[in-house]
Amino acid sequence: MALADLEPLVRNEQGIATALGVLRQRFGERLKTSNSLREQHAHTTTYVPGQWPDAVIFAHSSDEVREIVRVCAEHLVPIIPFGTGTSLEGGVNAPAGGISIDLSEMNAILAVNAEDLDATVQAGVTRKALNEHLRDTGLFFPIDPGADASLGGMAATRASGTNAVRYGTMRDNVVNLTAVMPDGRVVTTAKRARKSSAGYDLTRLLVGSEGTLGVITELTLRLYGIPESISAAICSFKDVEGACKTTIAAMQCGIPMARIELLDAASVAAINAYSKLDYPLAPLLLLEFHGTEAGVREQAELFGEIADDNGGSGFEWVTSTEDRNRLWQARHDGFWAVKASAPGKEFVVTDVCVPISRLADCVAETAADITQSGLYGPIVGHVGDGNFHSSLAVDPADAEEVARAEALAERMAMRALAMDGTCTGEHGVGQGKRRYIRFEHGAGADVMAAIKTAIDPDSIMNPGKVLALD
Amino acid sequence: MALADLEPLVRNEQGIATALGVLRQRFGERLKTSNSLREQHAHTTTYVPGQWPDAVIFAHSSDEVREIVRVCAEHLVPIIPFGTGTSLEGGVNAPAGGISIDLSEMNAILAVNAEDLDATVQAGVTRKALNEHLRDTGLFFPIDPGADASLGGMAATRASGTNAVRYGTMRDNVVNLTAVMPDGRVVTTAKRARKSSAGYDLTRLLVGSEGTLGVITELTLRLYGIPESISAAICSFKDVEGACKTTIAAMQCGIPMARIELLDAASVAAINAYSKLDYPLAPLLLLEFHGTEAGVREQAELFGEIADDNGGSGFEWVTSTEDRNRLWQARHDGFWAVKASAPGKEFVVTDVCVPISRLADCVAETAADITQSGLYGPIVGHVGDGNFHSSLAVDPADAEEVARAEALAERMAMRALAMDGTCTGEHGVGQGKRRYIRFEHGAGADVMAAIKTAIDPDSIMNPGKVLALD
Numbered sequence: 001m002a003l004a005d006l007e008p009l010v011r012n013e014q015g016i017a018t019a020l021g022v023l024r025q026r027f028g029e030r031l032k033t034s035n036s037l038r039e040q041h042a043h044t045t046t047y048v049p050g051q052w053p054d055a056v057i058f059a060h061s062s063d064e065v066r067e068i069v070r071v072c073a074e075h076l077v078p079i080i081p082f083g084t085g086t087s088l089e090g091g092v093n094a095p096a097g098g099i100s101i102d103l104s105e106m107n108a109i110l111a112v113n114a115e116d117l118d119a120t121v122q123a124g125v126t127r128k129a130l131n132e133h134l135r136d137t138g139l140f141f142p143i144d145p146g147a148d149a150s151l152g153g154m155a156a157t158r159a160s161g162t163n164a165v166r167y168g169t170m171r172d173n174v175v176n177l178t179a180v181m182p183d184g185r186v187v188t189t190a191k192r193a194r195k196s197s198a199g200y201d202l203t204r205l206l207v208g209s210e211g212t213l214g215v216i217t218e219l220t221l222r223l224y225g226i227p228e229s230i231s232a233a234i235c236s237f238k239d240v241e242g243a244c245k246t247t248i249a250a251m252q253c254g255i256p257m258a259r260i261e262l263l264d265a266a267s268v269a270a271i272n273a274y275s276k277l278d279y280p281l282a283p284l285l286l287l288e289f290h291g292t293e294a295g296v297r298e299q300a301e302l303f304g305e306i307a308d309d310n311g312g313s314g315f316e317w318v319t320s321t322e323d324r325n326r327l328w329q330a331r332h333d334g335f336w337a338v339k340a341s342a343p344g345k346e347f348v349v350t351d352v353c354v355p356i357s358r359l360a361d362c363v364a365e366t367a368a369d370i371t372q373s374g375l376y377g378p379i380v381g382h383v384g385d386g387n388f389h390s391s392l393a394v395d396p397a398d399a400e401e402v403a404r405a406e407a408l409a410e411r412m413a414m415r416a417l418a419m420d421g422t423c424t425g426e427h428g429v430g431q432g433k434r435r436y437i438r439f440e441h442g443a444g445a446d447v448m449a450a451i452k453t454a455i456d457p458d459s460i461m462n463p464g465k466v467l468a469l470d
Numbered sequence: 471m472a473l474a475d476l477e478p479l480v481r482n483e484q485g486i487a488t489a490l491g492v493l494r495q496r497f498g499e500r501l502k503t504s505n506s507l508r509e510q511h512a513h514t515t516t517y518v519p520g521q522w523p524d525a526v527i528f529a530h531s532s533d534e535v536r537e538i539v540r541v542c543a544e545h546l547v548p549i550i551p552f553g554t555g556t557s558l559e560g561g562v563n564a565p566a567g568g569i570s571i572d573l574s575e576m577n578a579i580l581a582v583n584a585e586d587l588d589a590t591v592q593a594g595v596t597r598k599a600l601n602e603h604l605r606d607t608g609l610f611f612p613i614d615p616g617a618d619a620s621l622g623g624m625a626a627t628r629a630s631g632t633n634a635v636r637y638g639t640m641r642d643n644v645v646n647l648t649a650v651m652p653d654g655r656v657v658t659t660a661k662r663a664r665k666s667s668a669g670y671d672l673t674r675l676l677v678g679s680e681g682t683l684g685v686i687t688e689l690t691l692r693l694y695g696i697p698e699s700i701s702a703a704i705c706s707f708k709d710v711e712g713a714c715k716t717t718i719a720a721m722q723c724g725i726p727m728a729r730i731e732l733l734d735a736a737s738v739a740a741i742n743a744y745s746k747l748d749y750p751l752a753p754l755l756l757l758e759f760h761g762t763e764a765g766v767r768e769q770a771e772l773f774g775e776i777a778d779d780n781g782g783s784g785f786e787w788v789t790s791t792e793d794r795n796r797l798w799q800a801r802h803d804g805f806w807a808v809k810a811s812a813p814g815k816e817f818v819v820t821d822v823c824v825p826i827s828r829l830a831d832c833v834a835e836t837a838a839d840i841t842q843s844g845l846y847g848p849i850v851g852h853v854g855d856g857n858f859h860s861s862l863a864v865d866p867a868d869a870e871e872v873a874r875a876e877a878l879a880e881r882m883a884m885r886a887l888a889m890d891g892t893c894t895g896e897h898g899v900g901q902g903k904r905r906y907i908r909f910e911h912g913a914g915a916d917v918m919a920a921i922k923t924a925i926d927p928d929s930i931m932n933p934g935k936v937l938a939l940d
Contacts, residue, residue: 115718115827138722158667169665171674172642185913193823194855195639196892197628197678198899198910199936200918204641204674208667225724248585252608254695254761256726291724292772295765302762353663357585385664386586422666429668440668443655447925448670454924455917466669 009096009464015075016054016097022071023057023099027064032056041100042093043085045147047346047396048432051093053080053100060105062178062186062217068101069215070184078463081211083124083150088349089430091157091210095464101215103152109133110218118175118192120220123152130221139223142167145426146335152216157428158208162331165251165384166258166290169426173222174207179214182456192220205451210428211462213455227290230258231300232324233317235307237283240264240367242311244360246285247383249306251356255299257384259288261331264367266378267338271330274337279330280314285383286331287317288324331380338378342393345376348405352416353387353425362419363388366412373408375401387425414439434468479566479934485545486524486567492541493527493569497534502526511570512563513555515617517816517866518902523550523564528572532648532656532687538571539685540654548933551681553594553623558819559900561627561680565934571685573622579603580688588645588662590690593622600691609693612637615896616805622686627898628678632801635721635854636728636760639896643692644677649684652926662690675921680898681932683925697760700728701770702794703787705777707753710734710837712781714830716755717853719776721826725769727854729758731801734837736848737808741800744807749800750784755853756801757787758794801850808848812863815846818875822886823857823895832889833858836882843878845871857895884909904938 024031032038033055042050059065072079078098085092094100106122109130113119114137121130128148130141145154145161153159155177160169167173176190189202206213237243243262250257263271263284272279285307289299300317307315318324339347354362363379370377370390381388390412392405413423413436423429423436438445449467452459494501502508503525512520529535542549548568555562564570576592579600583589584607591600598618600611615624615631623629625647630639637643646660659672676683707713713732720727733741733754742749755777759769770787777785788794809817824832833849840847840860851858860882862875883893883906893899893906908915919937922929 113825113827114722116825117721118825158665158671160665164665168642171665171671172638181913181917185916187914187917188912189914191887191892191910192825192890193857193886193892193895194826195628195630195634195641195823195857195895197821197894197896198892198903199678199907199915200683200921201628201641201671201674201678202911202914202917204671205921208669208671213670225722227724251587252584252695254697291765292768294768295761298762298764351667353665355583355586355588355662356664357583387663387665416663417661420662422661422663422668424667425663425665426667433668437669440661441672442658443651444657444659444672445669446655447651447657447672450924451670451675451921454920 011097012076015077019071019075019077019099020055023068026067027057030058041082041085041102044090044093045086046088046349047394047402048090051095053094054097056100056102058102058105062180065101065180065215065217066184066186068099069180069182072099072460073182073184073458076458076460078460079215080462081156081215083153084126084148086147086149087157087430088427089432091428091430091465093431103150103217106217112137114139116192117223118220119223120218121151122218123216124150126150127154134223138226140226141221141223143170143173151219151221155207155216155219156210158426160426162259162261162382164382165260166256167224171204171207174203175220175222176203177206177216178218179206179216181214182461187214208428210430210466212452212466213461229291229293229296229319230324231289231296231317231319232327233287233300233303233315234327235285235312235315236280237285237312240283240363241360243283243285244356244383246307246310246312248356249310250303251384253302253306255303257287258290259286260384261286262381262383262388263330263334264363264379267334267380270337270341270378271333274340275329275333277330284330286328334380338391342376344395345393346396348392348394348409349427350390350392350409350412351424351427352412352421353385354416354419354421356386358419358421359383359386362415362421365415366390369408369411373404375405375408385425386421429466431464434466437467481567482546485547489541489545489547489569490525493525493538496537497527500528511552511555511572514560514563515556516558516819517864517872518560521563521565523570524567526570526572528575530575532650535571535650535685535687536654536656538569539650539652542569542930543652543654543928546928546930548930549685550932551626551685553620554596554618556617556619556623557627557900558897559902561898561900561935563901573620573687576687582607584609586662587693588690589693590688591621592688593686594620596620597624604693608696610696611691611693613640613643621689621691625677625686625689626680628896630896632729632731632852634852635730636726637694641674641677644673645690645692646673647676647686648688649676649686651684652931657684678898680900680936682922682936683931699761699763699766699789700794701759701766701787701789702797703757703770703773703785704797705755705782705785706750707755707782710753710833711830713753713755714826714853716777716780716782718826719780720773721854723772723776725773727757728760729756730854731756732851732853732858733800733804734833734849737804737850740807740811740848741803744810745799745803747800754800756798804850808861812846814865815863816866818862818864818879819897820860820862820879820882821894821897822882822891823855824886824889824891826856828889828891829853829856832885832891835885836860839878839881843874845875845878855895856891899936901934904936907937
């Protein structure tokens with residue numbers, strides 16, 4: 001990803017200076033301009049270089065966000081919403097400076113409606129904080145992207161993760177949201193009914209808009225009953241094709257798998273080394289089943305039979321919390337294991353998603369491409385969704401290696417598009433994937449641009465993200 | 471619904487005459503102007519008066535739709551997409567004339583991807599035709615709004631129906647769609663991956679837009695494996711509250727009910743008379759469970775226990791197709807039973823949806839309101855979604871009775887909104903509910919108007935629907 005290829009955004013120095021003056025008067029000490037805080041608010045968790053905002057304001061309410069937006073709108077100053085800073089695509093970077101609105105102190109859980117299976121939260125509440133709060137209700141919020149991200153940020157990037165195969169993504173689990181629009185109007189996108197046919201779906205328009213259409217300040221989320229029983233299972237395959245065929249057959253049978261994760265042999269090697277395990281150096285599927293006690297037994301046993309038919313080996317399933325944690329340790333340690341296996345490296349993170357019928361081909365071609373490129377890039381996948389990631393290890397100081405990884409990431413995106421897939425299954429577009437939007441959406445990119453222009457004509461909302469306005 | 475309250479749309483006589491001339495040259499005999507066909511294409515299935523288009527063209531491809539749209543765009547002539555004409559809110563009416571594009575001959579099933587659990591169809595394929603085509607694949611498309619509507623029309627109105635509680639609505643089950651936009655560009659909104667974070671969600675923007683942003687010509691839909699076993703159950707309750715409490719408790723337990731339908735005592739009376747049954751004249755729940763053989767047994771038995779705890783009586787569950795059809799006959803005959811119970815009447819159909827915790831109150835207050843109004847209006851509900859309908863019987867020639875029913879329908883919509891619900895759960899806005907959009911969405915109505923204006927600046931796409939542009 002040669003960021004320099006994207007148009008440079010011009011800083012509005014005078015507007016920024018004026019807005020900073022006005023906002024400092026209003027927010028006093030809560031407007032921060034220290035280098036450490038500005039650097040932290042351009043944190044990207046990947047090799048993408050940070051681009052600092054001019055100031056950070058810790059907002060405490062939708063009204064305060066509205067005040068900030070109005071000042072920025074008047075002076076044409078960029079606004080960058082910030083949750084926990086776990087974006088993987090430069091989503092919180094400030095390429096033209098501006099104000100980072102930090103929502104982490106908007107962390108109130110406003111309502112839990114147990115009968116309606118929903119909860120309304122401020123945008124800065126993290127998924128773990130919500131689940132901690134729900135502990136005694138018998139309910140939980142399932143979406144788990146790995147990081148303990150803010151729920152507002154997860155909505156903004158249309159996040160998903162390991163259990164989307166059963167519970168869907170943020171697209172499916174946001175009932176409504178409240179957002180401050182670029183003109184300072186506060187919009188609540190829907191009522192709290194489980195479904196509606198009343199007009200355009202503004203909820204789904206803002207979910208995945210990555211802060212480019214408005215600042216999400218509150219949201220109502222769907223909750224689920226904690227399953228009576230949970231079982232975990234694990235199974236090795238001699239090749240990725242067997243793992244994919246097993247997954248497809250299990251889904252066609254209607255087994256409601258809660259999680260089904262693929263680790264390739266390179267990932268298994270990294271995890272064996274890191275966690276002192278001894279799984280065969282072959283593709284591994286990790287599964288979780290949710291249901292009644294009899295139900296999860298039935299699901300696991302049926303899955304085991306399907307795996308057998310497709311060359312699976314070492315199938316094991318368990319139900320106790322201790323045993324489940326043992327089996328899933330391999331997956332939970334995955335990120336750290338891969339990091340530890342490439343000391344001193346940063347990562348070019350990829351995120352393609354293809355129709356599941358193409359997944360085996362896509363993974364196989366990608367693995368061959370990685371080998372040929374001479375890079376180290378273990379693959380993990382949310383295989384029930386057709387989504388997989390390769391983390392390509394690079395030395396950021398080695399321009400040639402970075403360029404090689406970027407070229408490989410581009411080939412991965414283009415390969416996914418050619419297979420009727422997407423350049424990003426769950427990480428969002430941010431800065432890094434803007435170049436692919438026209439390839440993926442064709443004339444749809446113009447429709448997106450028309451919507452952006454209609455709602456944010458001065459492009460003050462997280463400029464330089466999602467769309468390459470040309 | 472006093473349609474006269476809405477602004478009259480002005481006919482562009484000259485543009486219509488010119489466009490008709492151009493289109494007649496291009497489409498010859500496939501452009502129809504007979505009164506019978508024009509009348510049929512303004513068919514509304516309710517008491518809403520029809521407003522005829524000037525001509526009907528039976529399109530055969532996205533390219534032909536694009537040709538029609540380009541001519542209409544050039545001459546500022548309204549375009550009204552037409553599927554099967556089962557709209558309940560005047561969705562296919564032509565208040566300012568124009569061209570009805572009939573998509574019923576675009577009825578090809580373009581692809582069934584069994585491994586990916588999806589199918590791509592032309593917009594005129596009906597849901598029953600798709601399921602007939604899928605018969606030997608072990609897969610099915612679940613969304614069932616009652617009518618054998620076209621899948622394009624179902625997407626356009628964000629339809630749902632009896633099994634949305636398990637399988638979601640059209641919002642959740644459209645993978646992507648192809649639409650001809652008002653400027654004649656053809657947009658495919660997404661690739662075929664199960665999830666994506668690549669830019670704004672144009673799929674969800676067009677689902678539910680009721681033809682006001684573009685003409686849907688093709689769509690890819692999610693399919694599901696036909697469950698190994700299906701069981702049906704039935705249970706009476708002394709009041710609606712018991713039925714609602716049972717539903718809430720069952721959902722909190724995570725019972726994955728495939729259908730859960732409420733009939734009020736008036737509906738039961740109509741059905742007893744029509745179908746020669748003898749159910750107690752009390753609220754009735756009808757259920758369907760999908761799963762493995764052991765799973766549906768477990769679900770049904772658990773549900774029975776919960777119903778017992780909440781005053782349910784006469785609980786019965788069955789699995790054979792014959793027995794299931796017997797139990798569900800009451801629901802399948804519902805529409806005809808109600809029609810037969812009010813001979814010579816037309817119906818003002820309502821469609822509110824509230825958070826399920828408010829459903830018992832909403833139904834009770836509505837029932838009292840119906841009684842007080844002196845109207846006949848049995849209630850049926852998709853109780854797992856908090857969605858219910860009362861069909862208010864009126865003599866269209868009796869202006870006072872129609873006005874009384876319209877006032878009642880308005881109170882129902884406002885009551886639902888006051889309970890954090892929606893004026894339309896699944897029928898769409900059409901002409902009839904435009905007046906409620908501002909009450910439901912507040913400033914969100916302005917955002918919708920901005921989107922409409924950006925995409926369809928001349929308002930040629932199904933004008934006079936969804937938004938009251940003021």
